[in-house]
Each structure stands twice: as C-alpha cells, then as structure tokens.
Amino acid sequence: xxxxxxxxxxxxxxxxSMLLFLALAVFTLSIPSKAIFAGLLKPKTWxxxxxxxxxxxxxxxxxxxxxxxx
Amino acid sequence: MHSxxxxxxxxxxxxxxxxxxxxxxxxxxxxxxxxxxxxxxWWVIGLSIIGSNIDTNSYVGASGNAYNIGIAxxxxxxxxxxxxxxxxxxxxxxxxxxxxxxxxPEYLGLRYSQPVRVIAATIVSVFSVFAMGVxxxxxxxxxxxxxxxxxxxxxxxxxxxxxxxxxxxxLAAIAFTDALQVGIMFACGLVIVVxxxxxxxxxxxxxxxxxxxxxxxxSAYLSADHPESPWPGVILGLGIVLSPAYWIGSQAILxxxxxxxxxxxxxxxxxxxxxxxxLVPLLIVFPGLLALVLKANIEYPDMAxxxxxKNVLPVGLSGLMFxxxxxxxxxxxxxxxxxxxxxITRDIRHVLIKSHDSTQDLRVGRxxxxxLLVCAMIMANFIGELGGIFMxxxxxxxxxxGPMLALLLQGALTQSATPAAGxxxxxxxxxxxxxxxxxxxxxxxxxxxxxxxxxxALWLISRFTPGLSAEALATLTYRPFLRSQSFAPVDAxxxxxxxxxxxxxxxxxxPKTTAKGQGND
Numbered sequence: 001x002x003x004x005x006x007x008x009x010x011x012x013x014x015x016x017s018m019l020l021f022l023a024l025a026v027f028t029l030s031i032p033s034k035a036i037f038a039g040l041l042k043p044k045t046w047x048x049x050x051x052x053x054x055x056x057x058x059x060x061x062x063x064x065x066x067x068x069x070x
Numbered sequence: 071m072h073s074x075x076x077x078x079x080x081x082x083x084x085x086x087x088x089x090x091x092x093x094x095x096x097x098x099x100x101x102x103x104x105x106x107x108x109x110x111x112w113w114v115i116g117l118s119i120i121g122s123n124i125d126t127n128s129y130v131g132a133s134g135n136a137y138n139i140g141i142a143x144x145x146x147x148x149x150x151x152x153x154x155x156x157x158x159x160x161x162x163x164x165x166x167x168x169x170x171x172x173x174x175p176e177y178l179g180l181r182y183s184q185p186v187r188v189i190a191a192t193i194v195s196v197f198s199v200f201a202m203g204v205x206x207x208x209x210x211x212x213x214x215x216x217x218x219x220x221x222x223x224x225x226x227x228x229x230x231x232x233x234x235x236x237x238x239x240x241l242a243a244i245a246f247t248d249a250l251q252v253g254i255m256f257a258c259g260l261v262i263v264v265x266x267x268x269x270x271x272x273x274x275x276x277x278x279x280x281x282x283x284x285x286x287x288x289s290a291y292l293s294a295d296h297p298e299s300p301w302p303g304v305i306l307g308l309g310i311v312l313s314p315a316y317w318i319g320s321q322a323i324l325x326x327x328x329x330x331x332x333x334x335x336x337x338x339x340x341x342x343x344x345x346x347x348x349l350v351p352l353l354i355v356f357p358g359l360l361a362l363v364l365k366a367n368i369e370y371p372d373m374a375x376x377x378x379x380k381n382v383l384p385v386g387l388s389g390l391m392f393x394x395x396x397x398x399x400x401x402x403x404x405x406x407x408x409x410x411x412x413x414i415t416r417d418i419r420h421v422l423i424k425s426h427d428s429t430q431d432l433r434v435g436r437x438x439x440x441x442l443l444v445c446a447m448i449m450a451n452f453i454g455e456l457g458g459i460f461m462x463x464x465x466x467x468x469x470x471x472g473p474m475l476a477l478l479l480q481g482a483l484t485q486s487a488t489p490a491a492g493x494x495x496x497x498x499x500x501x502x503x504x505x506x507x508x509x510x511x512x513x514x515x516x517x518x519x520x521x522x523x524x525x526x527a528l529w530l531i532s533r534f535t536p537g538l539s540a541e542a543l544a545t546l547t548y549r550p551f552l553r554s555q556s557f558a559p560v561d562a563x564x565x566x567x568x569x570x571x572x573x574x575x576x577x578x579x580x581p582k583t584t585a586k587g588q589g590n591d
Contacts, residue, residue: 013291
C-alpha cells in the first residue's frame with residue numbers, strides 16, 4: 001500500500017486529504033444529537049458541536065484546495 | 071535588551087505567579103490538584119490544550135522547518151491534528167469523561183487490565199521525564215540567548231517559576247496560565263503577520279516573492295521521495311497513527327478535558343482547540359517563511375524565529391514575543407509535570423503499592439511534581455552534551471504510539487477486545503516497533519506498521535480469550551447508535567479510591583468490571 005501511494009502524483013495527497021475530511025463530515029452528521037447534548041438541560045443550537053466540526057472541516061478542505069502543488 | 075522589553079518580561083512572570091497563587095488557594099484535595107475540581111470551562115480548557123501542545127519543537131523547530139520546506143510544515147497542525155481532534159471531541163473525550171477516570175492509563179486499566187494500566191503509565195512517564203528535561207533545556211537556551219544568563223541560572227529561574235505555580239495550584243493554575251500564555255502567543259503571532267506583510271508591501275508581494283524563489287514552499291504536500299516530509303508518510307504515519315495516538319491518548323493534553331465541569335464542556339473544549347490549531351501555522355510557520363522572503367542572514371534554519379523577533383518586531387513587542395516563546399515552553403513543562411505526577415501517584419502507586427488512601431494523593435502528587443521538576447532541571451544541564459536527544463525522544467515515542475492507539479480504538483469502539491489481548495498486543499507491538507526501528511525505517515512508517523500489527527493482533531487474540539461483561543462494557547465503549555446507550559455522566563467521586571464503587575449510590579451508572587484484576591484500583 002505504501003509503495004502504491006508513493007507511485008501516485010503529489011497532487012493526490014491533497015485529494016486524499018479532502019476525501020478524509022469529507023468522510024469525517026459524513027461521520028459527524030451521523031452522530032445522534034443525544035450524544036452531543038448529554039448532560040445539558042436546555043441545549044441551544046450553538047452548542048451543537050457537530051456544526052463546529054462541519055465548519056472546521058470546510059476550512060480544512062478549503063486549505064487543501066488552496067495549497068495544491070502547481 | 072531594551073528596558074521596556076525587560077519590563078514586559080517581569081510583568082508577565084508576576085502575572086502568572088499571581089494566577090498560580092490564586093488557584094493554589096482552591097486546592098483542597100487530589101481531585102482539585104489533578105482535575106481542577108472538575109470545574110474548568112470549555113474556552114479555558116481549549117486554550118490550555120493549545121498551550122500544552124505548542125512546545126519547543128513547534129515554536130522554534132517548526133519555524134526552522136518552514137524556512138526549509140515551506141507550508142508543508144503546517145500539516146502537523148492540519149491533517150496531522152484536526153481530524154484526530156474532531157474524533158477525540160466527538161467520541162473519546164465524552165467516553166473518558168463519563169467513565170470518571172483521572173487518566174488515560176486508568177481508562178486502559180478499566181477496559182483491559184491493571185497490568186496494561188501500569189505498563190502504559192510507566193512507558194509514558196519515563197518518556198515524559200526526558201521530554202521535560204529537553205523542554206527545560208530549550209527554555210534555558212532561550213533565556214541564555216536573549217538575556218545572556220548562564221544555562222544553570224536559566225534552568226534554576228525557569229524551573230522555579232514553573233514549579234511555583236504548577237506545584238501549588240495544580241491543574242487549575244496550569245489551565246489558567248496556559249490560557250493567558252496562548253492569548254499572548256496569538257497576539258504576538260498576529261502582530262508578526264501584520265508587520266511582515268506591511269514591510270513587504272502586502273500579502274500578494276509576499277506570495278510572489280516566496281514562490282518565485284521557492285516554488286514548492288506553498289504546496290501542502292511534498293513529493294513521495296522527499297527525505298523529511300514524504301506525503302504518503304505524512305498521511306499514513308502522521309495523519310492516521312501518530313496524530314490520533316497523541317490527541318486521544320496523551321495524558322498531558324487530555325487531563326484538562328477530564329477536569330471539565332460537564333461532558334459538553336470537555337467535548338467543546340477540544341473542538342475550540344481545533345479552531346485555534348488551524349491558526350497555529352500563523353504563529354509557527356509564517357515566521358520561517360517571512361525570514362526566507364526577507365532574505366534573513368542566518369546560519370541555521372532554527373534561527374529563523376529569533377531573527378524575525380529581533381529584526382521585524384519593534385521594542386516592547388519583541389519582549390512580548392520573547393515572553394510568548396517562554397510561555398510556549400512553560401505551558402508544555404507544567405502540563406507534563408502534573409500529568410506525570412498523576413500517573414505515578416495513581417496509575418503506578420495505587421496499583422503496585424496497593425495504597426488506596428486517596429487523602430494522601432495530594433501530598434504525594436505535590437512531592438512527586440517537585441521531584442520530577444528537580445529531575446528535569448538536573449537532566450536539562452546535560453541535554454546539550456547528549457546531542458540529538460530530541461530526535462531520540464521522537465523516535466522513542468514512535469515505539470509505543472501505534473500499539474497504544476490500537477488499544478484505545480478497539481477498546482473504545484468495539485466490544486470484542488479482551489484484557490489478555492490488550493496486554494499481549496501492547497508488549498509485542500512495542501517490540502515489533504523496536505525491531506522496525508533497528509532496520510532504520512522512517513518513524514512515520516514504523517508508527518503505521520506497528521499500528522496495523524497491533525490492530526490485527528488485538529482482534530485475533532481477542533477471538534480466543536475471555537472478555538469483559540456486557541455490563542462493564544456499557545460504560546467503557548462508545549455506542550451512540552444504540553437506543554439503550556446511556557449518556558448520563560458518572561459521578562467522578564464514585565470511581566475514586568476512597569469510595570469503592572460498590573458502596574456508592576450512583577453505582578448503577580458506573581463501570582462495573584467482572585474480569586479478574588479489574589476495577590479502578
């Protein structure tokens with residue numbers, strides 16, 4: 001697997017990173033809200049850290065789009 | 071050094087001593103000392119996590135690396151941190167917090183067995199003492215460079231200041247001083263960015279100058295045959311193994327999350343830290359690139375940051391930036407002291423000496439913190455003579471991070487991992503990583519291969535050995551998709567040694583273990 005990856009062009013590293021982040025976004029969305037709000041009596045929308053995670057992932061994908069090998 | 075810079079430094083030292091003194095007055099028992107009485111809020115923890123994470127290597131070494139390889143150095147803060155931090159925030163931190171444990175080895179002890187707990191705590195503690203020595207030496211070097219103090223005096227003063235607030239105030243003092251230190255770091259980092267761009271006539275000029283002479287310096291990844299940062303190694307070794315092992319298994323990092331006032335605060339803190347982490351390259355990568363664009367006349371790449379501080383920042387701000395570098399080093403040392411003291415006090419002493427008197431934990435913990443600090447200060451005097459010990463330290467870390475990650479992943483995410491499999495996998499995984507290192511494999515690949523081995527071994531051995539009861543696993547594994555999964559927090563005191571699980575009124579929601587040798591202590 002390592003050798004196969006080494007044979008790919010460097011730009012693929014950016015694509016793989018973006019794919020990893022997108023997979024993480026799908027996982028984040030699949031987590032039920034009860035797991036996020038555990039222990040909170042009156043949870044507010046901003047306290048849903050799944051949204052925080054999605055914002056983070058968006059920023060990361062943007063970073064790997066911008067800093068590609070030219 | 072200008073008198074204004076000196077005033078800034080003295081003011082900073084006084085400020086953290088005051089914060090430490092105020093926190094010390096609230097420390098009444100071991101829970102206050104090691105977990106800040108479980109009172110910390112998310113933003114304090116988040117900033118403190120970043121403070122502990124940015125160490126000598128990050129601040130001085132990463133600027134030097136960025137000078138050499140460009141923005142690819144930032145992968146340590148992006149793909150090499152953010153995914154693991156998100157997973158830690160959503161899965162592992164809630165699990166640890168609900169289990170009511172003080173440490174990650176304690177969780178491993180509950181999930182696997184007490185020998186696993188002791189081995190994990192011992193390995194991490196030994197490496198932590200070395201790491202503290204290296205950090206203390208680096209701190210002394212910074213003081214020597216800027217103030218001209220001899221190394222021994224620099225070690226004595228820096229160790230004295232760190233010791234005063236971390237030994238007296240415990241985790242609360244560490245968390246609040248870390249938060250303050252990170253605030254200073256970011257303020258200084260932003261000033262460097264603004265002044266750097268201003269000097270070059272804007273961001274566009276900066277980028278043009280950089281890519282004209284160094285076309286790869288704005289590429290996130292370097293070629294697969296790059297000697298320092300091959301991209302498959304960065305993704306497989308750093309992104310998939312080393313980074314998750316650090317963010318879901320580092321006691322020094324996660325201890326403040328375990329001291330959160332609620333499960334949500336614990337999770338949100340790590341997510342907040344991830345936002346801050348995204349911006350960390352501005353602090354530690356940009357100075358290296360700036361030194362390159364400004365054609366700094368430096369002998370070694372590691373001199374990039376000191377050059378920027380001296381040549382870009384005005385009087386007063388250079389003192390503040392100097393404070394930020396001291397702060398970065400101090401915040402790593404204080405966290406490691408407290409975390410190591412905790413692991414020796416509880417994870418090793420409680421199990422090996424069978425000392426179950428938690429009222430002594432505070433006294434023992436403080437004495438241990440003092441002894442560890444003195445050991446680090448003594449060791450720091452000799453680090454310079456040992457040459458490449460920092461690389462030895464990083465190599466040593468790659469020995470056990472793969473197996474530890476496998477234990478945490480399968481322990482938290484599956485029901486099948488068994489105590490015997492955990493013990494054998496941890497021991498054999500470390501041995502295999504050692505053999506791979508003997509064959510001079512890159513540490514990124516050593517981490518990845520030993521992790522793959524440990525995942526397979528843990529799964530395979532677990533097929534033939536007895537596991538924990540379903541009742542025990544209910545609290546120790548992550549199963550959010552089950553309707554019956556309880557997310558009610560466990561009273562931390564219920565797992566404390568002074569109050570045996572069976573006698574506590576909350577025992578219904580506590581982890582109950584049935585396998586031989588199980589239990590909190």
